Amino acid sequence: MIARLHRPLVMGVLPVALIACMNSPRTSAEPSAAVPLGIDLGGSGPVIASVQPELPARAKHAEPEAASPQHRDMQMAHAGHNDAHGTGTINSVDPAQHKVNLSHDPIPEIGWPAMTMEFPVAPSIDLTAIKPGTRVNFTIEQGQGGMYEIKAIAPAGAGR
Amino acid sequence: MKPFALTRRRFMQAATAAGALSLIPFPLRRALAAPAPVLSGTEFALEIGAVPLTLNGRQTMATGVNGQVPAPILRWREGDTVTLAVTNRLNEPSSIHWHGVRTPSPMDGVPGLSFSGIAPGETFVYRFPVHQSGTYWYHSHSMFQEQTGLYGAIVIAPKAGYAQAFDRDYVALLSDWSFEPPETIVSNLKFQSNYYNYGQRTLGTFLDDAQHAGLADTVSDRIEWGRMRMSPTDILDVSGATYTYLINGQPPGANWTALFRPGERVRLRFINGSSMSIFDVRTDGLPMTVVQADGNDVVPVTVDEFRISVAETYDVIVQPTVDRAYTIFAQAEDRTGYARGTLAPRPSMAAAIPPMDQRPMRTMADMGMAGMEHGEMPGMRLSPEGKRLEGKVGVDNIAMMPAARLQSAGEGFPSGRRVLAYADLRATKPGSDPRPPTHQITLHLTGNMERFIWGFDGKKFSEAEPIALQRGDRVRFVLINDTMMEHPIHLHGLWSELENGHGEYRPYKHTINVKPGERLSYLVTADAPGRWAFHCHLLYHMETGMFREVRVA
Numbered sequence: 174m175i176a177r178l179h180r181p182l183v184m185g186v187l188p189v190a191l192i193a194c195m196n197s198p199r200t201s202a203e204p205s206a207a208v209p210l211g212i213d214l215g216g217s218g219p220v221i222a223s224v225q226p227e228l229p230a231r232a233k234h235a236e237p238e239a240a241s242p243q244h245r246d247m248q249m250a251h252a253g254h255n256d257a258h259g260t261g262t263i264n265s266v267d268p269a270q271h272k273v274n275l276s277h278d279p280i281p282e283i284g285w286p287a288m289t290m291e292f293p294v295a296p297s298i299d300l301t302a303i304k305p306g307t308r309v310n311f312t313i314e315q316g317q318g319g320m321y322e323i324k325a326i327a328p329a330g331a332g333r
Numbered sequence: 334m335k336p337f338a339l340t341r342r343r344f345m346q347a348a349t350a351a352g353a354l355s356l357i358p359f360p361l362r363r364a365l366a367a368p369a370p371v372l373s374g375t376e377f378a379l380e381i382g383a384v385p386l387t388l389n390g391r392q393t394m395a396t397g398v399n400g401q402v403p404a405p406i407l408r409w410r411e412g413d414t415v416t417l418a419v420t421n422r423l424n425e426p427s428s429i430h431w432h433g434v435r436t437p438s439p440m441d442g443v444p445g446l447s448f449s450g451i452a453p454g455e456t457f458v459y460r461f462p463v464h465q466s467g468t469y470w471y472h473s474h475s476m477f478q479e480q481t482g483l484y485g486a487i488v489i490a491p492k493a494g495y496a497q498a499f500d501r502d503y504v505a506l507l508s509d510w511s512f513e514p515p516e517t518i519v520s521n522l523k524f525q526s527n528y529y530n531y532g533q534r535t536l537g538t539f540l541d542d543a544q545h546a547g548l549a550d551t552v553s554d555r556i557e558w559g560r561m562r563m564s565p566t567d568i569l570d571v572s573g574a575t576y577t578y579l580i581n582g583q584p585p586g587a588n589w590t591a592l593f594r595p596g597e598r599v600r601l602r603f604i605n606g607s608s609m610s611i612f613d614v615r616t617d618g619l620p621m622t623v624v625q626a627d628g629n630d631v632v633p634v635t636v637d638e639f640r641i642s643v644a645e646t647y648d649v650i651v652q653p654t655v656d657r658a659y660t661i662f663a664q665a666e667d668r669t670g671y672a673r674g675t676l677a678p679r680p681s682m683a684a685a686i687p688p689m690d691q692r693p694m695r696t697m698a699d700m701g702m703a704g705m706e707h708g709e710m711p712g713m714r715l716s717p718e719g720k721r722l723e724g725k726v727g728v729d730n731i732a733m734m735p736a737a738r739l740q741s742a743g744e745g746f747p748s749g750r751r752v753l754a755y756a757d758l759r760a761t762k763p764g765s766d767p768r769p770p771t772h773q774i775t776l777h778l779t780g781n782m783e784r785f786i787w788g789f790d791g792k793k794f795s796e797a798e799p800i801a802l803q804r805g806d807r808v809r810f811v812l813i814n815d816t817m818m819e820h821p822i823h824l825h826g827l828w829s830e831l832e833n834g835h836g837e838y839r840p841y842k843h844t845i846n847v848k849p850g851e852r853l854s855y856l857v858t859a860d861a862p863g864r865w866a867f868h869c870h871l872l873y874h875m876e877t878g879m880f881r882e883v884r885v886a
Binding site: 207208214221 | 370371406408488493494495496498500501502503504505581587588589590600674680681
């Protein structure tokens with residue numbers, strides 16, 4: 174009877190105790206005999222004069238939430254220069270949202286293949302001159318959120 | 334070492350006679366597991382043999398040098414000529430390759446290319462001048478001996494002195510140990526390439542995804558991955574399901590410890606001597622200043638974490654100022670386990686072991702399809718190179734739009750940590766050969782994951798001609814990774830100068846990790862004649878075909 178009462182109790186408590194053990198920070202001393210110590214190969218001695226300053230500490234890893242993984246890699250492939258140049262054909266213009274939809278050629282600077290995409294356009298740009306079907310050269314710049322915005326756009330050479 | 338050698342021989346006889354490890358008396362087992370000593374000087378006698386090992390309370394046999402796993406640390410000096418007499422006490426051929434060390438070709442230690450290997454019972458005498466300094470390592474280039482423990486560190490002191498001051502200096506050699514024989518691992522992989530991939534997406538995750546992304550998208554996503562014969566969680570081929578990850582031969586529970594006094598600068602020489610495991614390394618809570626990569630000085634760059642691919646080395650300097658312990662945490666890239674050590678002011682201290690990060694997921698960028706919508710995938714245009722590879726049995730995927738990804742540290746890092754990327758590596762001095770390359774060699778890294786066949790340009794080693802270079806040639810190697818795995822590509826005998834945006838301050842490397850879907854390039858000066866191995870350093874990828882000969886006439 175006692176055993177029957179104890180068994181569920183033990184079974185209930187034991188895993189909890191084990192988990193508690195696993196989670197407790199292991200700051201206590203471990204048996205010293207068991208700890209293998211690294212072999213110190215010694216100090217550097219006198220150093221030669223350093224010729225270059227230290228690189229700035231690497232920026233924190235980008236927020237995965239900021240953009241899709243694909244976007245993140247593209248943005249990293251081009252870090253340091255936030256703009257890229259492309260050529261494409263306007264499909265539609267949305268003056269209300271200040272956006273254009275265009276089919277662009279590959280943009281090797283940022284590793285993009287040819288795609289059809291929608292871009293927000295910088296507020297300073299007058300969209301009335303941009304018509305569907307127009308072949309354009311454009312510059313895109315990456316904003317804080319990692320998304321690209323058109324900051325310059327102009328019709329490509331005449332006749333196209 | 335003398336009495337030790339005797340006891341070892343006696344042990345070997347006993348073990349052979351009785352065929353049982355349990356016969357070894359306990360004190361002897363302890364002696365055999367003593368920490369690897371350091372061998373210094375110019376003359377070395379190294380004996381390759383079977384070594385009994387106790388890991389996590391389990392007894393096993395490993396392959397070691399002078400009775401030790403890892404093999405002893407070898408300390409050389411730049412400018413010396415070293416002589417190493419290597420005797421093979423195994424009952425199969427063996428060899429030692431000095432990874433990253435520029436030796437004459439006959440001293441490079443690759444059976445079939447540089448020499449015929451070391452037969453059982455034979456001694457081969459290596460002798461070569463040491464013209465470089467830094468952290469390197471040595472390992473067997475025969476069969477699967479690298480997996481069973483035949484690896485050790487090489488530390489070469491610079492003639493002119495160190496560029497960075499430090500007070501203490503430790504080797505941190507990472508490796509992966511399996512109680513399964515390597516032959517079993519490779520046959521399991523051939524039988525089912527995701528054999529060790531317990532993180533494989535299941536019906537349960539499918540239902541989760543369907544709930545979040547919608548059933549149609551989820552189904553099309555799965556069809557996409559299925560058609561490419563890959564699984565998005567296939568990060569490393571061999572996982573913690575079989576591996577115990579080691580630091581200097583010690584499992585996580587052993588708490589290998591490097592001592593410091595607060596305020597001291599401690600140099601840690603990380604070497605990835607694994608067969609198949611890529612690690613993400615940090616000294617938890619302590620920034621690391623990377624000062625050297627693959628034995629060559631780089632402009633110091635401070636990070637929280639770095640990814641070290643198989644066969645790479647990174648030297649970092651840390652400066653703990655507080656009287657506390659720090660965990661050296663090296664989690665396998667697929668998060669199935671970790672190697673762990675401790676930096677501590679006194680022995681027998683330990684800090685909390687951080688939880689492992691989220692398992693990385695392969696993305697479309699990893700597949701060389703950055704920026705593509707799923708809908709665009711059918712009927713994608715292939716480059717002429719791609720067309721050349723299409724349809725080969727050894728090729729199950731071709732990167733449509735391989736991307737420069739050197740700015741990226743790779744997948745699987747949480748936000749808020751500074752992680753080293755290849756673009757951060759800047760040599761401290763300009764390259765020694767200012768000539769532009771005269772020609773370019775483009776190679777696709779290819780594989781058929783389901784059949785576990787790996788190669789360059791869809792060809793296994795046995796099917797391919799050597800890459801021929803003329804002595805003095807200046808060449809650009811372009812590597813395009815068409816597979817979804819990372820491949821640490823190692824060129825023997827010649828430096829690989831990574832073109833990572835630093836102009837003439839290209840970092841000199843011996844092993845270059847190519848991420849999935851990545852296209853990268855490096856320059857090579859063919860200044861050393863001979864037959865050189867060129868291969869993926871994932872042991873089972875090399876053994877299943879990702880290997881070429883580079884012949885410098």
